[in-house]
Amino acid sequence: MPVELIHTMIRVLDEDRSLAFYGAIGFEERGRRRVGGDTATVIFLALPGDGARLELTLNDGRTEPYELGEGYGHIALTVSDDMDAELARFAEAGIAPEKEPYAAYPGGPRICFLRDPDGYRIELLERNPEDEF
Known part of the structure; x- marks a missing residue:
């Protein structure tokens, strides 16, 4: 196992x-x-x-982009307690979120998504939702 x-x-x-x-x-x-x-x-x-x-x-030798497919979702990362400060730091490196941070459910952590250079989504969370279980 x-x-x-x-x-x-x-x-x-x-x-x-x-x-x-x-x-x-x-x-x-x-x-x-x-x-x-x-x-x-x-x-x-x-x-x-x-x-x-x-x-x-x-x-x-690979030069053609990979098909990400429908099965891939995202990689999830927690950030510091200050999502806005982290996003400001990322902006200095030319990285912007897909849209502004939001809570996916009432009382949940704020989240947002980035895309890496190959199109993979990266979810940023203010805290780990597993801590609520």
Whole structure:
């Protein structure tokens, strides 16, 4: 039986663009490897104080955007207690939310969504809704 969720992997096209985006929202590179019989590079990213929970995969020679499909939803991250300050910091890096923060349900945390350079959605929450369970 599984005991821990260790990471999520997404495929990206441009290493520099993706690392700039994820770096701007707080991720740090923790390591990288060549995989797939030396046909791809995986880059492991982590938030400070956490494990490498995000894997970016760059497949050699790929230039066409990936189909994100209907099954992908988002990656969710909590931010500091001040969502507005975080969004101001992201704006300095040229990152804007899809729309202004809002509460998805009465009394719930304010949330908003960003899109990374490859179109993946990133949900930002003021607090973890699991803390309410």
